[in-house]
Amino acid sequence: MSAIDSLLERLYTSGLSHDAGDHERWNRCLNITPETGQFLDILVRETKPTRILELGTSNGYSTIWLARAAKSVGATIDTVDMLPSKTEAARQNLAEAGLLDVVTLHTATVDEFLASFDDQSADFIFLDSDRGQYVTWWPELLRVLKFGTLVVDNASSHPEEVAELRELIRERRNLDAVVLPIGKGELVVRMR
Numbered sequence: 001m002s003a004i005d006s007l008l009e010r011l012y013t014s015g016l017s018h019d020a021g022d023h024e025r026w027n028r029c030l031n032i033t034p035e036t037g038q039f040l041d042i043l044v045r046e047t048k049p050t051r052i053l054e055l056g057t058s059n060g061y062s063t064i065w066l067a068r069a070a071k072s073v074g075a076t077i078d079t080v081d082m083l084p085s086k087t088e089a090a091r092q093n094l095a096e097a098g099l100l101d102v103v104t105l106h107t108a109t110v111d112e113f114l115a116s117f118d119d120q121s122a123d124f125i126f127l128d129s130d131r132g133q134y135v136t137w138w139p140e141l142l143r144v145l146k147f148g149t150l151v152v153d154n155a156s157s158h159p160e161e162v163a164e165l166r167e168l169i170r171e172r173r174n175l176d177a178v179v180l181p182i183g184k185g186e187l188v189v190r191m192r
Ligand SMILES: C[S@@+](CC[C@H](N)C(=O)[O-])C[C@H]1O[C@@H](n2cnc3c(N)ncnc32)[C@H](O)[C@@H]1O
Pocket: 026, 029, 030, 031, 032, 055, 056, 057, 058, 059, 060, 061, 062, 063, 080, 081, 082, 083, 086, 108, 109, 110, 111, 128, 129, 130, 133
């Protein structure tokens, strides 16, 4: 097992026990599952994006999965979380993984973060943040995404909370979408 695999295993286990405690929602780690991490790894290696955005860094667990694959295809990642404590934890974990060179961490709201990107400046977006705001963020996500891939976590665990977003996706003729039964349900959207 590689050092990064051991770190991922340790982070996932400690995240689960942390989240079992009594914490405010956003103070939890709320990590993707290892299967989702493996899926993101394969998807990045196969689609070979150049610029990845991640909305919802938390402690960097999913960022590490993305960053290892990104490094292998020469891509970079910009990831955002509104909580400085989370960005700092992610920085330490990415440093331990030796992956900080391909990742830029942002402490900001998703609104501020997306507004700072040019039109069509990203070709892979992983969305794992405040589901109540996905519909509000949708126009900006469409503006920033260049013919590429959008992955949304929790499509099966919280179907009602992503239903409106899925409806907006269905309305667009240049988008193909499917929900895969991996982890908490991964909604994969491909822009033609
Ligand atoms: C589900 S967690 C992300 C988990 C992470 N992707 C992982 O698997 O390791 C969602 C994160 O989004 C952050 N968040 C929630 N609302 C936000 C907003 N409006 N802007 C920026 N970050 C936000 C929370 O602080 C939280 O860390």
